[in-house]
Amino acid sequence: MKSATELDAADPLAPFRDLFVHSSAESDLIYLDGNSLGRQPAAVSEILQRVVHQEWAERLIRGWNEGWLDISRSVGDLIGQLLGAQPGEVILAENTSACLYKVATAALRARPEGKKLVTDSENFPSDIQILESACVSAGANCRVEVVDTTISPDPMTSLLSAIDDSTALVSLSHVSYKLGWRWNLEEVNKAAERCDALVLWDFSHSVGAVPINVAATGVNLAVGCTYKYLNGGPGAPAFIYVRSDQTQLANPVAGWFGSTAPFSFDPSSPPAPGVERFLTGTPHVVSAALIEPGVAMLLEAGMDRVYEKSVALSERFIHLCDERLADAGFEVRSPRNPDQRGSHVALFHPYAQAVGLALIHEQSVIPDFRPPDLLRFGFAPMYTSFTDIDNTVDHIIEVVENGGVDRWRDETPLVP
Ligand SMILES: Cc1ncc(COP(=O)(O)O)c(C=O)c1O
CATH class of the missing domain: 3.90.1150.10 (Aspartate Aminotransferase, domain 1)
Structure with a gap:
């Protein structure tokens, strides 16, 4: 050695x-806890200085027309490069939990009632809790099936045997929070596709740590956090990936920032065409700005x-x-x-x-x-x-x- x-x-x-x-x-x-909260990139303090002491302190409300309005999309596109996504398929929003709820509910509502959502026991416990909430919001007959992969010597076989024609959605952590188990994206996506089910991935423990190519592996939907291997800082906004062909999905928490014309102040303003329709309210401008240096370094590396x-x-x-x-x-x-x-x-x-x-x-x-x-x-x-x-x-x-x-x-x- x-x-x-x-x-x-x-x-x-x-x-x-x-x-x-x-x-x-x-x-x-x-x-060795960068899988929970990544170290701070040195460039963060300069960005903080700029956003807080120039843009906010000096430019005030004018900041919205000078970059703030697009920040969810511009940082989202940067993360999209790490994921192999197209521009306009990734957006920053809230936190992983809220993003998971929105996308899971949208996916379940797009499927007929009476179907099941498949997840596994190694998934992040709060994700399972949120998937249960999404099922309640989606319809009376929707239920969560938690495949017990903890005791399984072969998690993939256990999971695949649970995905069948009654499955509307499969939702898994790409890398599990405790043991670090990593699912094969392509294999799970293909199995779900054969049953006409969607798959919603949580990339929190994999983005910035392992290569991901959403286009090549057939990923429909994903969420993930930015404060682990992306080094975005405590409480940094999460991201949502929705493949551009998933036009049937509607944001269950629709709000002005997800519409085509937020500043028309018109509640009937139609949803934005791309992943931006999954936005709800005002973006977290300061913390969103701090995500960029960590992602830029990963892209450079x-x-x-x-x-x-x-x-x-x-x-x-x-x-x-x-x-x-x-x-x-x-x-x-x-x-x-x-x-x-x-x-x-x-x-x-x-x-x-x-x-x-x-x-x-x-x-x-x-x-x-x-x-x-x-x-x-x-x-x-x-x-x-x-x-x-x-x-x-x-x-x-x-x-x-x-x-x-x-x-x-x-x-x-x-x-x-
Ligand atoms: C895999 C996974 N999903 C979701 C979450 C929850 O993220 P948040 O609290 O930012 O919503 C975490 C938190 O560590 C996580 O590890």
Whole structure:
């Protein structure tokens, strides 16, 4: 195995690391939670300065005619480039939850009543909750079928056996939030298409981490967040992708910003023709503006190179965990096959939360914890180094050997 120093020296993405903010007060911090909240691009403070101190402070209401009105579309198109979408197929709006509700409800309403929505037990729990709400809004006979993929050794077979002629919509997280399981987009889309069902993907854990080509893989509909691997910042707006031929879908929360003429103040103004019809109200201008630098850097780096590094980082971590941590009770629970994995790795330990807290408070390593017994290590290729991987494993061993588990066993933080 090559040394981490050699790999870092040969890493074509290494220069991007310095384009993110690294606090000088914590120069040794190893940040492995970019799958929850990405690091801040250095360019953000200049944009914030411009939007807040020039556009808002000086231009005031004139800002709407000087770029604000189009911001959901312009940043959406930039994200669209990452997804292989056409201009006008991606829009920024609200948050992932609200976007999921809107698109799921629209898709269900476009299908005859009495059909089912298929999802899986590894999906983000709040997504399942929202899909239930969408079913209620869509019609009396609509129901959610949650395929239990947690216990399945072959999730794809379990899922495919649930997709049949009574299916109106399939909705899944492309990469699952806990184990990092990754669905094959094309295989699921084709199976749904054979049953005349639509598929709505949640790209929150995959956009900016693995290559996505919506056109080549037959994706109809998707939503995703911008604060993980896109580094858009806390509470940054989410995005909606609606393929341009899905003209039958209507926004269930229609409002002025989704109409052809918001400033006609006419409630009968028809819906905008493209994905813009899924807008509802005023865009989050300040936070939308902050999404651009993270996406621009990913486009510059190229998703093939980003993914290549993601696999190399994850494979190294898995190898070191198997070799050095198995005897201490740790077990890799994410898929072993990189084709079935996103860019985070879940590690089981009976006292995972205590290990995580000791890493954060005693070792300057930030992973996160998902109950009951998993630590997640997110490898954002734009700023994670191979040395970070080796040092993390050293720190985990230190925690176990120096009694960190006992010191943190009784603590329960507000955000795990
Ligand atoms: C896969 C997935 N979907 C949806 C959400 C919810 O996103 P939001 O709270 O921004 O609506 C999250 C949050 O982490 C997520 O991981």
